[in-house]
Amino acid sequence: MAITTVPGAGRAPGRPAPSSPAGPPRTSLGRKVRDNLTGHTFLIGAVLCFAVFSWYPMVRGVVMSFQRTRRGETTWVGWDNYLRILDDPSFWTAWKNTFYFTALALVLGYAVPFFVAILLNEFRHAQGYLRILVYLPVMLPPASALFLFKFYAYDPSDAGLFNAILKSLGLPTSQWMQSPEMTMPAMVIASTWMNMGGAVLIYLASLQNIPGELYEAAELDGAGVWRRIRHVTIPQTRLILALLAMLQIVATMQLFIEPLILANGAGAEDSATSVAYLIYQHGFFQNDLNGAAALGVIMLVVLAGFSAVYLRLTAKQD
Amino acid sequence: MSVPQYRKAAALALVAGLGLSLTACSTKSDDASNDASGKVTITVDCQPVGAQKELLQNWNEDVAEFQRQNTDIVIKSVSVGEQCNNPPDFTARLAGGTVTDVFYGYMTDLQQVLDSGQAMDISEFATTETIPTWDSVDPALKEVFTDGGKLYAVPVKNYSMGLVYNKVLFQQAGLDVNNPPKTWPEVRDAAKKISALGDGIAGYAEYSAGNTGGWHFTSLLYSQGGQVLTADGTRADFNNAMGKQVLQNLRDMRYGDDSMGARQLLQWGDLLTNAGAGKVGMFIGAPDTTQAIVSQFQGKFEDWAMGPLPGQDGAAKGTLGGGEGYFFKKDLTPEQVRAGLKWIAYQKLTPGKGQFDYVRAKPQNYPVGLPQPLLFTNGSEAQKQELELRRANANVDTANFVLFEANPVPIKGEPRNAQAIYAVLDAAMSGVLTNPNANIDALLKTAEEKVNQILAAQS
Numbered sequence: 001m002a003i004t005t006v007p008g009a010g011r012a013p014g015r016p017a018p019s020s021p022a023g024p025p026r027t028s029l030g031r032k033v034r035d036n037l038t039g040h041t042f043l044i045g046a047v048l049c050f051a052v053f054s055w056y057p058m059v060r061g062v063v064m065s066f067q068r069t070r071r072g073e074t075t076w077v078g079w080d081n082y083l084r085i086l087d088d089p090s091f092w093t094a095w096k097n098t099f100y101f102t103a104l105a106l107v108l109g110y111a112v113p114f115f116v117a118i119l120l121n122e123f124r125h126a127q128g129y130l131r132i133l134v135y136l137p138v139m140l141p142p143a144s145a146l147f148l149f150k151f152y153a154y155d156p157s158d159a160g161l162f163n164a165i166l167k168s169l170g171l172p173t174s175q176w177m178q179s180p181e182m183t184m185p186a187m188v189i190a191s192t193w194m195n196m197g198g199a200v201l202i203y204l205a206s207l208q209n210i211p212g213e214l215y216e217a218a219e220l221d222g223a224g225v226w227r228r229i230r231h232v233t234i235p236q237t238r239l240i241l242a243l244l245a246m247l248q249i250v251a252t253m254q255l256f257i258e259p260l261i262l263a264n265g266a267g268a269e270d271s272a273t274s275v276a277y278l279i280y281q282h283g284f285f286q287n288d289l290n291g292a293a294a295l296g297v298i299m300l301v302v303l304a305g306f307s308a309v310y311l312r313l314t315a316k317q318d
Numbered sequence: 319m320s321v322p323q324y325r326k327a328a329a330l331a332l333v334a335g336l337g338l339s340l341t342a343c344s345t346k347s348d349d350a351s352n353d354a355s356g357k358v359t360i361t362v363d364c365q366p367v368g369a370q371k372e373l374l375q376n377w378n379e380d381v382a383e384f385q386r387q388n389t390d391i392v393i394k395s396v397s398v399g400e401q402c403n404n405p406p407d408f409t410a411r412l413a414g415g416t417v418t419d420v421f422y423g424y425m426t427d428l429q430q431v432l433d434s435g436q437a438m439d440i441s442e443f444a445t446t447e448t449i450p451t452w453d454s455v456d457p458a459l460k461e462v463f464t465d466g467g468k469l470y471a472v473p474v475k476n477y478s479m480g481l482v483y484n485k486v487l488f489q490q491a492g493l494d495v496n497n498p499p500k501t502w503p504e505v506r507d508a509a510k511k512i513s514a515l516g517d518g519i520a521g522y523a524e525y526s527a528g529n530t531g532g533w534h535f536t537s538l539l540y541s542q543g544g545q546v547l548t549a550d551g552t553r554a555d556f557n558n559a560m561g562k563q564v565l566q567n568l569r570d571m572r573y574g575d576d577s578m579g580a581r582q583l584l585q586w587g588d589l590l591t592n593a594g595a596g597k598v599g600m601f602i603g604a605p606d607t608t609q610a611i612v613s614q615f616q617g618k619f620e621d622w623a624m625g626p627l628p629g630q631d632g633a634a635k636g637t638l639g640g641g642e643g644y645f646f647k648k649d650l651t652p653e654q655v656r657a658g659l660k661w662i663a664y665q666k667l668t669p670g671k672g673q674f675d676y677v678r679a680k681p682q683n684y685p686v687g688l689p690q691p692l693l694f695t696n697g698s699e700a701q702k703q704e705l706e707l708r709r710a711n712a713n714v715d716t717a718n719f720v721l722f723e724a725n726p727v728p729i730k731g732e733p734r735n736a737q738a739i740y741a742v743l744d745a746a747m748s749g750v751l752t753n754p755n756a757n758i759d760a761l762l763k764t765a766e767e768k769v770n771q772i773l774a775a776q777s
Contacts, residue, residue, distance in 0.1 A: 069433060069435070070433050071432055071433060072433075073435065084775050088768075088771060089764065090768065155581065156580050159518075179752065180752070180753060263583060265741075265744070266527070266741070267583065268582075268753065269753060270745045270748075284406035286741065287433060287737070288775065291775070
């Protein structure tokens with residue numbers, strides 16, 4: 001490492017070094033590192049972790065998506081894997097299913113926690129207990145929660161929990177996961193139940209930061225509940241709403257565990273096949289790791305696109 | 319130690335630990351194939367897990383005895399949990415290059431193993447010198463693991479499918495337990511009678527998820543005389559009258575007769591769980607499904623029997639065969655390959671030893687007397703010895719399998735790219751089992767397009 005001579009070094013203590021006419025003296029890189037040794041040491045660890053476990057697999061995936069391995073020989077095949085994946089009849093089915101799930105999740109999984117948070121915020125008593133009750137499903141491992149839905153709630157016979165409720169209300173029962181039409185709504189219901197607690201707590205924290213005077217002023221102006229929500233609550237929480245919408249889109253588009261457990265994979269007539277599940281199929285059942293990598297890269301690009309749009313929108317809002 | 323010093327030390331320890339762990343990850347676990355004493359070391363997978371106490375004890379006994387007989391060989395056995403029957407896990411290990419020196423695979427895995435570049439040509443090593451019973455092993459099974467005239471694995475298990483049925487439910491439904499259905503129309507009639515018992519009992523149960531639907535579609539198609547791929551293996555060949563008949567039979571039973579139970583999208587464990595609970599009258603399967611029903615799903619051996627796979631109008635024209643074997647990792651030394659073959663020979667291919675040690679298995683309540691593994695050629699010396707030992711030590715009622723054994727159906731192997739094709743055919747199976755208005759023609763046409771595309775991509 002090069003050692004830079006610092007002006008004033010070697011002078012007798014107590015005598016200040018003359019300042020540069022252009023401003024404060026420039027500190028060398030080595031000095032900067034030495035001054036923040038602990039921080040940099042931690043930084044190296046973090047960077048190594050990210051490099052090895054996050055960035056390298058991504059780069060490797062991109063490289064693999066342009067290669068083909070046969071008989072242990074790897075060759076560059078350009079866009080072949082991408083063209084092949086685009087030709088896969090399941091490709092568009094998977095995207096259609098995934099977007100459908102995401103749209104439903106935005107309607108249900110995104111809106112419901114917000115309104116639950118508003119309700120919780122309105123309760124003045126037992127709020128702590130209510131928060132725990134709402135958060136409880138998050139503590140259940142996703143696989144356990146989904147098995148509960150699969151074998152207990154979504155049992156297609158009349159003995160199933162939901163069918164028993166529907167029957168007691170005089171409503172027609174459903175085949176749930178066995179019906180191609182009900183597959184996605186059923187997966188969204190289960191997913192919302194599993195994940196709602198976390199979102200509710202975030203919304204609740206955001207709601208409690210809204211100054212009470214705003215509501216008082218709105219009430220004085222004669223605003224009812226819905227107008228208060230529309231003109232005070234939503235504008236005051238718009239940043240957190242936008243952030244959670246983005247996270248919701250990114251998370252729901254990676255739909256995987258729900259099809260795997262609730263639908264045993266592809267579901268009735270491929271109605272549960274998501275993009276992430278299709279990646280799994282290509283990689284682990286079709287002996288096509290290169291195709292899986294190409295599909296993974298396509299998904300990465302789509303999600304990066306959504307994230308870029310989000311960043312642009314929120315930057316404008318700020 | 320002051321706080322800043324402590325933080326520095328912690329940071330350095332963290333980085334050092336990370337570095338060490340990364341180094342450890344990149345280090346080969348065992349390079350000592352030939353140690354200083356001249357011993358040859360090989361790693362082998364599929365050691366039973368700790369929870370399988372008796373199986374693990376048997377394995378360890380086998381390793382100890384084998385090493386006593388072959389003092390120049392060291393067996394390092396590895397337990398990889400579900401790897402031995404979990405395709406995704408196997409794929410990951412194969413792609414990551416972490417398979418053991420001698421590693422287990424399905425008969426359907428040959429192409430995948432070859433593509434990974436992990437397999438070694440063992441043609442010149444697999445002889446009666448390394449495997450004394452080699453000449454008795456069914457040549458058709460060796461052929462399954464052969465590509466371009468080169469042998470890549472040693473077969474250690476073989477099965478074929480038949481009709482598995484619950485004798486208790488047959489009796490309750492007024493059916494003859496000694497005369498199971500021989501045709502699909504007879505299966506349909508019997509299923510109606512069994513499901514009429516109520517209590518959520520399915521007269522006949524079938525898979526439609528997790529690749530198992532396509533697996534059984536293939537077997538049902540074979541029973542009609544059909545094939546999944548054309549003879550040259552380049553095109554799908556199930557979008558025809560026989561394929562339609564398979565799906566039509568199932569839709570008739572599911573929605574015409576309501577004899578297949580309410581819950582569908584079943585995969586392997588789901589069906590056997592229901593069977594173990596006495597909720598399934600009939601299904602197609604290999605003899606070892608009865609073993610799984612007993613050992614994993616709380617069923618009873620005496621409740622189950624097997625007949626041959628039914629055909630459409632008479633005897634089945636074919637049944638699906640499958641099985642497993644052991645591959646050898648590339649770049650092993652000749653000594654390691656010979657050592658591995660000797661171990662496989664001892665544990666898997668010697669009557670009276672390892673998997674054929676029926677004297678040991680009998681009191682442990684592992685089934686003895688099932689008509690498998692069908693490894694040895696009819697009339698071969700090894701088969702005679704194995705059959706004699708099996709009959710002498712049977713702990714299951716072999717009468718329950720007499721019909722299956724006495725009426726053999728021609729065995730057809732699994733198609734090329736079997737797992738990928740099975741995944742596609744799951745959709746056709748789930749279509750007729752979950753949608754009363756499913757369009758069978760459209761289901762078959764879509765599946766055909768997908769399979770052709772997979773085949774084109776693999777060519």
